[in-house]
Amino acid sequence: MPDGVLTNTTEQLTTLPITEIGVETILYIVSIIVIAYLLVRVISFVLRFVSEKIPGYRHPITMLIPLLKILIYFSALYHIIFSIFQPDIAQLVAFFAVFGAALGLGLKDLFSDIMGGIVIIFEKPFQIGDKITFGSYYGEVKDIGIRATTLVTPGDSLVTVPNYLVFSKAVSSGNAGNVAMMVIIDLFVDPESDAGAAMNILKEAVVTSKYVYISEKFPYTILLDDFPYYKRIRAKAYVNDLRNEFEFMSEVTRRAWIEYRKLGIRPTSYRFPEADRDNFNSSFTKQARQDRD
Amino acid sequence: MHLCLPYLLCLHAGKEWKSGIYVDGSKLNHRMPEDETTGESGEEREEEEVLFGYEEELKEAQSAVNEYLWGKHKNIAIVSDPFAGRSTLVEYLARDYLTTTIAFNSVMTEKAFISTLHDANNIIIMDNCHFLAMRKIGGFAQLDEFLRFLSKSDKLFITTWNTYSWSYLSAVKNLDEFFPKVIRLHPMNAESLKKMIISHYGDNIKYIDDAASKDRRLSISWKCVHITIPFSSTTRCLPWPYLNLSSIFHKKKRENAEQLVFDRLKRVSGGNPGIARKIWDASIDYPKIGLSSIKEPTFDTDLSINEAFLLGIILTMEKIELGDLAEIAGPEIDVEESLYILMNRELVAREEGYYIINYRALKSVKSYLELNRMVW
Numbered sequence: 001m002p003d004g005v006l007t008n009t010t011e012q013l014t015t016l017p018i019t020e021i022g023v024e025t026i027l028y029i030v031s032i033i034v035i036a037y038l039l040v041r042v043i044s045f046v047l048r049f050v051s052e053k054i055p056g057y058r059h060p061i062t063m064l065i066p067l068l069k070i071l072i073y074f075s076a077l078y079h080i081i082f083s084i085f086q087p088d089i090a091q092l093v094a095f096f097a098v099f100g101a102a103l104g105l106g107l108k109d110l111f112s113d114i115m116g117g118i119v120i121i122f123e124k125p126f127q128i129g130d131k132i133t134f135g136s137y138y139g140e141v142k143d144i145g146i147r148a149t150t151l152v153t154p155g156d157s158l159v160t161v162p163n164y165l166v167f168s169k170a171v172s173s174g175n176a177g178n179v180a181m182m183v184i185i186d187l188f189v190d191p192e193s194d195a196g197a198a199m200n201i202l203k204e205a206v207v208t209s210k211y212v213y214i215s216e217k218f219p220y221t222i223l224l225d226d227f228p229y230y231k232r233i234r235a236k237a238y239v240n241d242l243r244n245e246f247e248f249m250s251e252v253t254r255r256a257w258i259e260y261r262k263l264g265i266r267p268t269s270y271r272f273p274e275a276d277r278d279n280f281n282s283s284f285t286k287q288a289r290q291d292r293d
Numbered sequence: 294m295h296l297c298l299p300y301l302l303c304l305h306a307g308k309e310w311k312s313g314i315y316v317d318g319s320k321l322n323h324r325m326p327e328d329e330t331t332g333e334s335g336e337e338r339e340e341e342e343v344l345f346g347y348e349e350e351l352k353e354a355q356s357a358v359n360e361y362l363w364g365k366h367k368n369i370a371i372v373s374d375p376f377a378g379r380s381t382l383v384e385y386l387a388r389d390y391l392t393t394t395i396a397f398n399s400v401m402t403e404k405a406f407i408s409t410l411h412d413a414n415n416i417i418i419m420d421n422c423h424f425l426a427m428r429k430i431g432g433f434a435q436l437d438e439f440l441r442f443l444s445k446s447d448k449l450f451i452t453t454w455n456t457y458s459w460s461y462l463s464a465v466k467n468l469d470e471f472f473p474k475v476i477r478l479h480p481m482n483a484e485s486l487k488k489m490i491i492s493h494y495g496d497n498i499k500y501i502d503d504a505a506s507k508d509r510r511l512s513i514s515w516k517c518v519h520i521t522i523p524f525s526s527t528t529r530c531l532p533w534p535y536l537n538l539s540s541i542f543h544k545k546k547r548e549n550a551e552q553l554v555f556d557r558l559k560r561v562s563g564g565n566p567g568i569a570r571k572i573w574d575a576s577i578d579y580p581k582i583g584l585s586s587i588k589e590p591t592f593d594t595d596l597s598i599n600e601a602f603l604l605g606i607i608l609t610m611e612k613i614e615l616g617d618l619a620e621i622a623g624p625e626i627d628v629e630e631s632l633y634i635l636m637n638r639e640l641v642a643r644e645e646g647y648y649i650i651n652y653r654a655l656k657s658v659k660s661y662l663e664l665n666r667m668v669w
Binding site: 055214251 | 428429430431432433461464465598599602605621623625664665666667669
């Protein structure tokens with residue numbers, strides 16, 4: 001920063017009309033913080049409640065939460081600043097210049113997180129309710145905060161991921177704001193098995209599932225891959241609500257295997273290497289599989 | 294039992310039916326259709342011919358049949374919600390052409406009906422075709438067989454389907470490719486419902502506006518403010534919203550009772566003529582009908598996924614037996630327990646051994662299942 005500008009800024013700030021900070025001002029600031037916090041909680045609660053009642057619009061409604069959070073917290077900050085300094089425009093600009101520099105130097109990570117939060121809100125690489133892989137975590141986005149994003153993993157663990165990761169890590173969203181999400185279900189059968197019958201049964205297991213959603217926009221596919229020691233029958237279909245992802249996989253797999261046994265279609269006897277053991281006769285989400293592949 | 298609800302749309306149901314085959318499960322009954330309310334056979338009914346609300350759809354279907362007679366072959370699918378009167382529509386078609394009619398009355402488990410198709414007339418009416426498929430592994434055999442026959446046949450098939458079965462089977466089995474001519478029976482407006490009701494009850498009904506202020510709703514309309522553009526002689530209309538409070542403060546300005554009754558009937562029935570008729574029957578104290586007697590019930594639709602799934606199956610099949618439901622549900626779902634809950638909430642009713650959607654709940658059920666993507 002050139003010396004002249006720095007001198008000017010310093011002069012502006014030293015002449016800030018700071019009000020006398022008494023008990024009243026402190027109470028005012030505390031009440032603003034409390035009101036802002038309560039407002040955020042109430043609005044979040046109401047919007048979440050409403051979104052659960054209208055599943056089709058869950059994502060658009062919940063995406064208002066982080067936006068309102070930012071608006072409320074910034075307006076609270078604005079009121080706090082004005083209650084202490086009562087600056088004019090030039091002084092306000094000068095204040096934010098120095099405040100920004102301080103953030104850049106001392107609170108770099110926090111500032112990156114806040115900027116990451118703003119980018120997430122406006123660019124929407126994912127939304128509240130999406131199933132995403134963020135960093136090394138996979139789960140449903142529960143909250144997008146000013147500083148961090150909260151995910152709930154399939155194991156029901158709550159993971160807090162700093163927002164700045166959005167600048168450096170790839171984020172994959174399985175549903176991109178939609179309630180329906182593609183799920184991939186793999187069944188591994190003996191190579192001697194009747195692949196046509198196996199595909200047909202898996203197809204019917206998918207399309208008759210209580211969790212499936214099929215339309216022109218959400219089609220389903222059944223694929224066969226022939227490996228030396230097994231055949232992989234893969235179904236790609238959309239689950240009607242991403243929260244039913246694992247139930248969908250489980251239901252289709254169970255029903256398909258019951259029918260396979262009736263027709264003498266056996267699982268492969270091939271023993272998968274330890275690293276791929278969980279691949280065998282199980283299913284993965286699109287995201288998880290992409291990560292693994 | 295014949296699924297058609299003849300009294301909904303017509304007062305006459307075809308003395309000129311050429312032949313009728315009614316199919317109940319795997320049994321074939323060769324007989325003329327019976328009016329389920331009167332027990333009269335189709336031959337005996339000679340009342341005045343009236344069709345309300347779906348005149349355009351009937352013309353569309355007739356035109357497609359005429360095109361077939363001139364050599365342009367397009368199989369027809371008539372698609373509607375339960376109680377909407379699609380069976381009545383095909384009865385009208387059956388009177389005008391030499392047809393064979395097959396009406397399915399429950400889930401088809403055998404392919405015997407295919408042999409009937411071989412000997413049938415060139416125009417075949419198949420009513421309630423959603424009974425050809427069950428949502429379970431191996432549940433599409435009859436439908437596949439039918440579609441195989443249809444794809445090799447020169448005959449014209451006029452079929453009727455439940456709306457949600459049609460959408461589901463179109464997504465799963467590309468049904469819409471086999472039936473290029475799709476005729477949907479859309480909800481009726483208040484005026485058509487009024488014509489239909491008056492045709493049955495006569496026009497000496499006394500309408501009473503006895504409702505609470507619930508129907509005196511605020512309305513917003515657009516008013517015009519004329520503005521002369523500066524430096525020009527042109528006058529333009531600037532629309533602005535106008536909040537009409539008079540409906541609250543001035544009771545005299547309300548619409549007439551008759552209009553209010555039919556508006557409410559339309560709203561409560563969702564424009565479904567069969568449901569409107571049932572609601573009307575339940576509300577009228579002949580010859581009087583009060584606005585307050587047409588009640589808009591609310592239903593608890595906070596259901597588990599299993600209950601919602603069963604509800605969806607009942608909606609798409611329209612009527613189904615416990616055994617068929619259990620087959621579709623599989624061991625994961627306790628069908629009897631779920632049905633008990635659905636019946637307790639008055640979403641489902643039991644009629645002659647079949648589970649059906651409670652007609653009053655149809656609107657709520659559709660809305661709930663669509664929102665949750667259990668039907669589409």
